[in-house]
Amino acid sequence: MSLTRLCCKCSLHWYVQITVFFTVLKTGQDTFEFEDIPEQDTGASNPLDEFDPNEFEEELSPLGELHQGDNEEATNEETTGPGGAGETNDQGESGNSDERPLSPAVEEPPPPESTTNSRTHATASYTRQEVDAIHQATVVEDVRLAQQYIHLLKNARIDDARHHPLSATARDRLRNPPTSRVNLKEEQALRISLSFILGNPTDAQYARECRTIEKEIEGLKCLSKAQVEDELAKLTGVEAMRSDMCPGTCVAFTGPLDELEKCPKCGEERYEPRKSVKDALVPRRTFITMPLAFQIQALWRHVDSATRMRWRDTITEHIRNQLRDGDKSVLDQFDDITKGHDYLRAFDEGKIQSGDTVLMFSIDGAQLYACKQSDCWIYIWVLFDQSPDHRYKKQYVLPGAVIPGPNKPKNLDSFLFPGLFHLAAVQNEGLVIFDGLENRLRTTYLYLFVVVADGPGMAFITGLVGHHGKYGCRLYCGFPGRHPPQKPHYYPALKKPRGYDVDGCMHPSIHAEDLPRAGSGNYHDNLEHVAGASDLTSYRNLRLETGIVKPTIFLGLPRTLPIPKLFGSDIMHIAALNVGDLFIPLWRGKFTHHRTDDPDQWKWAVFADKELWDQHGDIVRLLATFLPGSFDRPPRDIAKKLNSGYKAWEWLLYLYGLGPALYFGILPDPYYTNFCRLVRGIRLLSQHSISAEQVQEARTQLNSFADEFEKIYVERLPERLHFVRPWLHAVTHLAREVVRKGPPLCASQWTMERTIGDLGREIRSHTHPYANLANRAVHRARVNAIKVLYPELDADNEDSQSNDKLPAASRDVGDGYIILARVERYLRPVVPLETRAISSALREHGFIVQGIPSLQRRARLRLPNGQIARSAWKEATMTKGVRQSRNVKIMMPHSTEPSYAEVRYYFIAKINDVTMGFAMVSLYGRPDVQLRDKSLNNIHACRYHGDTALRVINVKTIQSVVAMVPHKFPNHNEILHFAMEKPGLDVAVFGALEDLISSQSLHTDSN
Template sequence: MARLPKLQRSMAFIQAIRNASLDDGVALTGEDLDRLRNPPKEPLRVDDRYTELALSMFIALEHSSESTYEKIRQAIQKCFPDVGLPSFHQTKRLLANLSGVTSVANHMCINSCAAYVGPLSNLEICPECSEPCYDQVKLHRSNGRIKHPRAIFHTIPIAPQLQSLWRHPESAQKMRYRHKRTQQIFQELQKNDGLVDTYDDVFCGYSYLDAVANNRIQRDDTLLMISIDGAQLYDSKESDCWIYIWIILELSPDNRYKKKHVLPGAIIPGPKKPKIIDSFLFPGLHHLSAVQREGLRIWDASRDRNFTSRLFLFLACADGPGLLTLSNFVGHQGKNGCRMLCPMKGRRKPGASQYYPVLLKPDNYDLAGCDHPDVDIRNIGPGNSQRYTEQLKYLLGSRTQSMYEGRRLETGIVGPSILLGLQPELIQGIPEVFSSEMMHLSGANMAALWLDLWRGTFDCATSDNRSTWTWAVLKDNATWEAHGRAVAACKMYLPGSFDVAPRDPSLHSNSWYKATEYITWIYGLCPALLYNVLPEIPWRNFCKFVAGLRIMSQYSITPVQLRLACQLLNEWEPEFEQIFYQRRVDRIPIIRPCVHLTCHLASEAARVGSPICSSQWTMERTIGNLGQEIRQPSDPFSNLAQQGIRRCQVNALKAMIPHLDPPENKNPRASADLRNGFVLLAKRDRKPIILRGEEARVIAAYLRLPRTPKVRRWARLQLPNGQIARSEFQELQKAPEDIRMARNVKVTLNGVIRIAEVRYFARLVVADNLSDDDDDDEDLDGPHHFRFDDIALVTLYSHPHPFLLEQSHGVLASCTKLGEASLQVIKISAVQSVVAMVPHRPVVHGVTEDRYFLVEKTGMEIARFGLEENDDE
């Protein structure tokens, strides 16, 4: 009967959230509540220049200490004695007052088991570990009068932060993105017979579009996405905590994922994992539900308009463990272990308790409940809220523990989701609110699966034989170490915009190897590095997976690409099972849950847009930059919570007073803005130079000049996607070990995609009446009639080897350098992206050649969306 009281407790939390009121006193009270219900109807102004100076200093010094602020303040007052700058703590209070953002502190167990809120609010002893809530020494000394909590955690209500985003015309305009994008999409649907141009946002999926068409989602609603994850702050000691954040879908993708618009909701201290996670989620969800019931009053500064907005929870994102805290599903090793609660039933080995999502029925297998016929993955769709409701009622009808255990196995549900407490008309539904999770799927789970296969590190049953695992090509230590060295040697060829280059995995893959490293290594390098190393059939199957995954990792996916990815991945999984599992009962554990989840990616893109738009990359960056701001390692959790509160307050103030957050100068000195997102960057020649040889001939021919022109060379070019392309002009002057080569670019020539190596960039002057002395573009003024031709001088790579391209399903594009004979001038506007061209020597049809294989940054656009304006590569 131990589990049934837990069901009752879950229902108590849900009921309290469903009946939430702003007058309950759970979140905002007093002046804060009055301000929420009656928001100011004028822009925020700070009339005192010294106060504004103090706020600007406080914001600018976000990564610095209190003493740094005070030293600067004292230095200013020493030079200007009449300046009355407020102290650090005065400025901190001023920030809280002006922003209107505050936190709600609640008592919690010293071991992080539970928070004393909602149904647990009257407890003084933890229901899990029996530790007292209050400091017993102080309680005893005061004869029970002083109840000092041993631990607290903070929740930051979201509603005041949303109001701040409308209180200045500039930020209010940004909050109308969803409405404008929705209009565009419905026009696309009309033009394309029901298809969007591209799946490039959550609004392109049919789940959102149907809700708009049915008036379930309305124009003045505010759509939110919640994301939760655990974080380890330090590698060397226990430092686990949990964080959840809010992402505002009303903003465009190039705004919503940036730090200044990502809103921390709560930071749940560690170092131990919470046991009653519902209690820590309760204050934030109670506040959200209360605002849903009453509506959020907003003043739109751009139109001087008052309106009431409904807060709609559209998506809830998490990795596997994090999802269980929100969904209360059984987990990925249950019989119904799909995170989207699809009807796929798992299979297990006799005598084992863990289930695996195996499509093909094992040979000679008659285990009751698992012996269903082969499953066609094309016929499996996600679960739906109607079926979930029926199954949940069935589970909650359990009268005994044994009945509950049987129904839990049958339904895949452990208990009711805490999200059921929200107002039902303002949440997408369960399990529809959950979706695939691209970051952990590609950068952790599938990467680990491929690695275990190649290294042969699966547990081998006594009925099996590792010597028959022909795919385990890296199990020998010498081969593994050689592969690791080959991976590390690729570093110099990978541009800095690819993030961290993968380190030698034989030395580092078990020590904080980042998801981006795994993605570049497994899906960028391994198709080439394992060619002729893996047997042909497993290699081709792996390439088919990579081909599908690369499409699904794009920010913008066309319907044609989506159909191709769906076909590739639906073909890949049955082939994968035939190659590795081979219908053997003893190999059932090879088919991990991530294999099944991969085949949901395409259908999920059609439902809720490109998977990468709802991935955990935003949470990963938030954890990273919040962790960097910790200044008190002795009390990291309390300090982390204060940093989260401070960030929300600063973000709200920046939204209401945008000039406190002036845009960084994206175009540094000695740059040339070419418009449309292209910017030439230094270094450059101080004076135009006279060209020689083939370069002179090619550029003279391009300009149709009989004489050798003078050219001022530029070293770098910033692209519209944020990458910086470099050139031989700059890179060949560096030592090889100092280079992250960025001079290879993907270009469009006569409608065909080619790969080129940039020699340099230039601005060619095309004019009718220039003399030979008019050769410095800074001196061109007066009566001359001229224009600039912005060009790159490049050499080309060959077209990809057709056999390797076809065999790898388009993944392994292996080229040769065409050299000086291919030297030509191209328009800068033809440059699409920076790519890597990594040398290799494949044997094709018995011939070995020096070649270069193409590596592109996976998910590059969404990674750029998360960068701040002053971040470089």
Template sequence: MELEPANPQRNSACICTCGCNRVVSYPTRRAHVAAKRAIAGEAEHAIDQPQPLRDTNVVAGRKRRRLTFFGDYYEEEQIDGSDFPPYRDDEPPQANDVNSPPFHDQEAGLRSIHVDTRNQETIAQRWSSSSRPIPGSSQREEEGLDDDEAEDSEDSSEDWEDNNDLNDGIGEHEDRSEEGAEEEDQSERNEDENEDDSQDGANENEDSEDVSAPCTDIVSISFWDRISDELAYKLMTTGLSLDSSDLSMLRQYALKVEDHLTESTFVKFKFAFPESHHHTLRITKRHIELLSEFHSIRYSCCINSCVCFTGLYNDLTQCPNCKEDRFNDRGQPRKVFDYLPLIPRLQAMSANHQHATKMRYRAHFVHQPGVTTDVFDGSHYQSLLSKLVPGSNNNNPFYHFSDERDIALGLSTDGFAPFKQRNKTCWPIILFNYNLPPDIRFQKQYHLNVGTIPGPKKPWDMDSFLWPLIQELIQLEIGVKAFDAVSKSVFLLHAYLILVFGDIPAIALVMRMKGANGCSPCRVCKIAGVRGTNSKTYYVPLRRDQVPHSNPPRYDPSRLPLRIHNELMDQAREVQSAPNQTISNQLAKQYGIKGIPILSTLSAVSFPESFPFDFMHLIWENLIPNLILFWTASFKDLDHRDQGYTIPPEAWKEIGASTASCKVTIPAAFGAPVPNIALLQSQMTSEMYSNWTLFIAPIVLRGRFCQPKYYQHFMKLVGLLKMCLEFEISGEMLDVIDQGFQAWVEDYEKFYYAHHLNRLSACPLTVHALLHIAWGIRVAGPVWAYWAFPMERHCNSLLPSIRSRRHPYASISAFVVAMVQLNQIRLKYNLFSELNLNVVKQGLLKNEFIPHSYPSFKLSPPRRQQPLSAYLRDKLQAALATRFEEEKTTIQALIDLDGPITCYGRVTLLDGGDTIVGRDMVRQCEDSRDASYIKYIQMVDKYAHQPRREPVYTKRFFFGQLKQILVLKLPSIPQLALDSPSAIVYAVVQSVKVTLTNNLYSYRDMGAIQVIDLNTIQSGMSTAHDE
């Protein structure tokens, strides 16, 4: 029996008596009971029969329950029930708002149809699921299996997919786990604790729920079709707030999740902070799920992660690939895949005023023809604007992105190894919201992780894991009811997937392409591959006249036969409807595609326009590392003797030492320091390869090749890469990029492939893909809009969550679900600041200063009051004379510079700019990274060498080292047109005498001291010593 204390404290917990039977605080229980009585009648009238919207098979005895918000009260229902729209209280409605129904477009009513049938028809028509073959138990691919095995063994070597990024996230968390694993007893104790922490007592192989459902297992909008707009508006605007006990619980749980604290550490909170109220972790998790109204959907999958038992495999009891049983002896799934629904999260974003305002970026974006600045400048997005959404109401058809609230999405996936051995991989699937501004779009808090495919192997059928996501995306094409916090109206929310990106093996899985194991290995064009000697990999040189029976003998890089969506889908249908597996395998090898991908069911996805090549893997993880293998005579088994591209070993050691020495001359803002590339190349990450290629290699490689043409060839590549990374790319620049890569690839084949049959392996798919970079920019926008850096950061953020080496994938899933629930709560209750546990800098710190006339600069300590030297005082007087256009003697008479002057040692360029230090003011340690060099602009007389000619001033860039910053606080001086006191800020800079060679600035000696206006500083600079 539950005993209620005589004087219940506000933070005390009790069992709610409204019918939900949940552990809540006393004020929350009173609110539940009172609100239920007040609105019970209205809710019954609005909702006929609340039916579950997901057909889920929940194992008996393991049914979880959740609390659903009905206006002013909560009602308990099964967790497989309908998802309600997100609640927000950031802007309470006005008095007349609640009484009057919100604005609702009549079009929304016409489009508001049930999509269960629509999903089945769409997938049947566009995906042809009924004709897709399922391999029998005895029938296996004769040649296809070998090819698939070759994808595992040869994609990394023959196709240059080294996947060095798998090393990026292996840090000290991994080391600690492995060291702990060496001590068996300690490992057992740690795992017992961590299993409870990551899985809430659930075992990955025991007591797992199997809620795999047939094709109708989707989030329906039937609830919204039965509810009136007026009541929906009340549901969205009811002013329910969280009490102090809820906020305390949320902060504790956020700290535990975000900092990856163990359960034992969480238990110690009540001893470390006895004045605060604490709950057990189990109660806390249950309450978090109640507040977020969010949970994952669990599907059973193969123990080897071959398939997820959805769609075509829903009724199977064995894996169609490895033949492993789906269930254990107790009838429970042996492994599960946790899917995180997308629609409730998009609804929560739209219902939060702050987030919904940010998502108006796409609607306010202005496309300028001939200029590429974002994904919305790409021809693929522009073509969707005039394309009708299939299946829309015939009486009221609508176009893609016809509403300013329509959301553009991008999907990325990649495999990463959770352990150093790299013999096991898991595959996160994340979405990016392109409606957000580019400066926040790829930040971790805006990632939409919809699930992590558990290892230990890569998926055999990726479509089976994408099945639940595709169902939601098809529903979002038709529209789901949501609340817009900006216009305070109910509307139909649409979202369209427009881009999919990742490395070549990952996209081959998603597109069901053969990749380098098919006769047409490229996913963008139909170029015929040439099979290497004793290899199953197909290579793609432009010139193949030395290859027997080659037709054509040479390809023109400017006229490659591009793939077309309809033609590719026709080929996929032909492969899928082949009479037997042998013919299907032959057609797949010929066409390069294994069957109809499930992504083809989405109207905004076009093959290959929606699948541009990932710039990060293509360049930093493949091209540059393998060029280094050529230079060090280590590329595969080719004969590198007497080749002009090789660098002697001693010279390469010097290059490595020079690279390591650049650590102290390149500011930390440029990225992680690059190690000795000759000794520690295995530690190189994509970011390091990027910095080395763009900033260091042009310096340390100069003069190292026996023949200068190889260095010039590399410098052309650097110039093209820098153009690709520009924030704004004009049509002329795009033509230069396109023609530049065409010429570069032809020269590459001449220098490295040498048109010899025995050197075919020098022409992998990743070199050919360079010819499609300009195509990708034209079609999908700039390369940064679809490169894999955000995915790599996401994978690295998952590594610390692996608290159990026995069940690493369950640990990752538990962490992701917890993060999503916290984000839902932030959105629903507008708790961004309350749940932000990071130190937030408010305003300026002590002695920081933003001059009124220099709003783009912030001055920071060290700060001193000191007199100027005679030499510097003379320079400052000359600068003032130029500024006020007066004689130097006049300045000396009007402005006293003999006394102490305020000096600062740091300046920060605001709005994401660099922080630059003054070398004379900031002490430089031995291992400090130098951030004192700057780039600045000066107006220079074009005819300075002709004194009698009228001056014509032009802008010129200069470089120098910042010494200190001077702040002159001047009183009103009518003679100098200073009517009020003002501050003038000057930077003392020691210039450098640079020379420009091969688009590379170099210097030997420092120049004279100059005093320049602070506004002329453009950015910080890095330097590298060339020994």
């Protein structure tokens, strides 16, 4: 094929040739009126217009100061006892009921346990009943105990051997870290043994690999697995701390409990019986904590890792320079915590400085086996000093501790104490590191920026009442709940029910827009009152009226955001778990209800029809093939798999990806519109980068959703107060959370979820799973450290990958785009429709095509975001059941809105010695306006035009791999394909799309 370049000044013809390279490639979820509330103006200005980096405003019009949203683990029963006016059983949800005194005549038994296993992810937390029981058992002495833990943390020192059980060598290492590394090139046996151990082999696999290499290298003698583990500990300096605990997991014998010989909760003996008084005391059970500081020292020691640890400093300097120059546009886009007001204020006040280490603490429960009680607790640390594309990867997530089960801790503070004492000691004295970038010893200070957990866990670490307390907001906004008559549990209902007269719950109705700001509950004064309670009665009264159970142990840490701003929300549990646990039982008519509230009369209970529900589940199953593999696990048949545990990621793809389209025409208005408000808000807030305008839109949609939910579902009926789940309050805080702390994904539990899954898969001893899990966590901490100290050992180290390590036939076409194999063996003439597409595209570059082009097709493209976009040519040769990955979102030059296309194949053109990548695509039509508007911009359903819409595009216009799911919408005569993006990737926002995109034209990249 030849191309002729047109020259307007002469008749010279320049010829270029399309060249193709061979490549081999690997492939990398009636109407209702408010009675007494005037309508609110939802118009809004830019929330950052008044931002001053040196003087933060307490109110940011119209968002105000951003507040954190709370978490919730809610599981609803699907049935009620005969004639029972049951409360919803939020299995897995925290909630101290703050019970009002009830007479025996009206006291009812607790609601039945849920028959639905709605715990939809790998974690297992406290149930609502367990939280209630522990909080109701709290006495004044427990408040004193919490104060003792806090006092010990405030005075923590590295040399305190009693509470900081490290070896003398380890303690010295905190002040005098190594300034050099062992030269592994001179230690062949150690180097080879370490490289084997990084692959996480079994004992047999390790021995087999050693025997094989020893046969190949004469004189080589590999270290035993035990020896290499010892060397791993020495090289990294990661030493574990072991602490005694109650055999029943009630408490850990730490801090003020460290001298007890019996559990103060259950009376179990701490030590094994001794045959002689001369015998050493042997604890019956222990748990392991991985000290944070040694892992941080390793991250600063190598020049490459130290450079990565400077990312936060670099970004912060850039932001502050722009703000000093009066350019506030830098804060128009929230893409990390560094754009949040909490971080910028802390930096401005000198609480965070350059060279410091900024942390996130994340804790959650894990159920190791689905078929038996096997709970345990794990916490981790995430470092905000590294860029988002590094910090959440397994290699850079730092294990904190494993708290074994199967019972749940009754005093979580006692288990957190060893790790927090270590942190407090290092915060008080500073951590000496060897900075590999500056090649010198210096001191870094550790700053705890955010603490996250699921709802039940958050109730314990914050020291606040659970979700069913009167003041149950995790952000401590001070908004009181309401409880049904003669029922103890409070619910965060905005609207006062009709005919409702309950003491302490008669506060006026309010719009979600007018909810108080985070921290409006006057936390510190209220805590002082609770801590000063003289007897149990006054304590319980104060607990009810303040929402505080005890002081949080995190008050003992010297370098954190102020309490309660330290505690963050968790969009994972709210969006992925709690939403489905409410709506699916409601729509199926299975939600707990009062005996006078007949579900057969619920207008929204469309899936009460079992046949329709089963058909819906089957559709969900069948659509899995249209979801790309990069979307991870697709949602299963929800009608069949709901009771066996729907996973968090499945919920996310089902509700926010498939939901708007599959519910269209089935869920009646206004319930469909209400759901779409939620979807729109969550989609916007689930992005890695969120504009200020999107923050405001999300806030408007979520506030409207919360108001409207009570209007159309609760209808101001006292017997439906329990419909108002705590997460409905939490979502009203999420948008403000963005302004304060950056995108919710930055501090979500997805990282914790993945860590639990990774460690759980490494368990090899099912006889002693908890001990094995703890050992795997210690091993993980050491392996992570050795990988950053010796990156040459890590064969999977992406940072050391270079283009010359790519498969021979792959071609890097720049900016993170790599065209991969497979490749046709021979040049192939293109068909006429393809010829026209190629001619049109290359004409944009100043070339005309002479004759029939011939080229070699290529199969796949790796995008800068890591996704692999395949092609129709590739997928046509794949086996049955392939998940389509050939549809992409593209951003054409000069366009402000994205469009969608099916990739037929890729090819490479070398034009004037510049290698460029192109894709032959079939453009989808513009989204259906009616569906887009009806779904509040959630459904982008397009017509597929096939060969009539062939275009050639530069591969750099491809933004992401998307699903284009075929669906027959009600009242539409043809099948449309609706776009579905992987959660976490930017949402395609369409405005007046019909005026901006023409399916009959193509613009190509001019580069």
